Amino acid sequence: MLFEDTVTDFHTYHVNLLKLAYNNLIKQEPFSNPAPNPIDREFMEQFAELAEGFEQHQGWAFEEGQAVMTRLVRAYPQLVHLVARDLFWLFGGDCLHHMADEELELFAQLDEARAEAERENRPFDYLAERTRLFNT
Numbered sequence: 001m002l003f004e005d006t007v008t009d010f011h012t013y014h015v016n017l018l019k020l021a022y023n024n025l026i027k028q029e030p031f032s033n034p035a036p037n038p039i040d041r042e043f044m045e046q047f048a049e050l051a052e053g054f055e056q057h058q059g060w061a062f063e064e065g066q067a068v069m070t071r072l073v074r075a076y077p078q079l080v081h082l083v084a085r086d087l088f089w090l091f092g093g094d095c096l097h098h099m100a101d102e103e104l105e106l107f108a109q110l111d112e113a114r115a116e117a118e119r120e121n122r123p124f125d126y127l128a129e130r131t132r133l134f135n136t
Contacts, residue, residue: 009124009126009127013086018047018054069088109133110133
């Protein structure tokens with residue numbers, strides 16, 4: 001997936017999820033420790049850089065996102081619930097191994113609906129469509 005030059009609802013939605021995840025994680029042990037160990041501190045720095053890079057449409061953010069999400073699952077499995085599943089889908093690759101088949105199907109449907117709207121040059125409310133699909 002390539003970044004578009006303009007900010008979209010899709011992009012803004014995922015930027016907000018990254019920021020929310022970061023804010024949720026820094027409130028939890030081991031990250032809330034006033035003197036975190038270097039490995040934990042480095043992980044949170046990496047997460048912050050990912051959020052900033054994604055917000056600024058940096059192409060490396062997708063590969064880095066896969067690495068950060070995979071590292072989260074492996075190193076901090078007790079905190080995975082603080083990160084929206086949308087981010088696992090967004091970054092794809094190895095992240096998809098940590099998602100249930102039902103989730104994968106719903107996200108695929110959501111992507112198909114968004115792509116169809118783009119092909120037809122129609123507006124697409126990502127959050128509304130996501131809510132509709134996931135709440136049925």
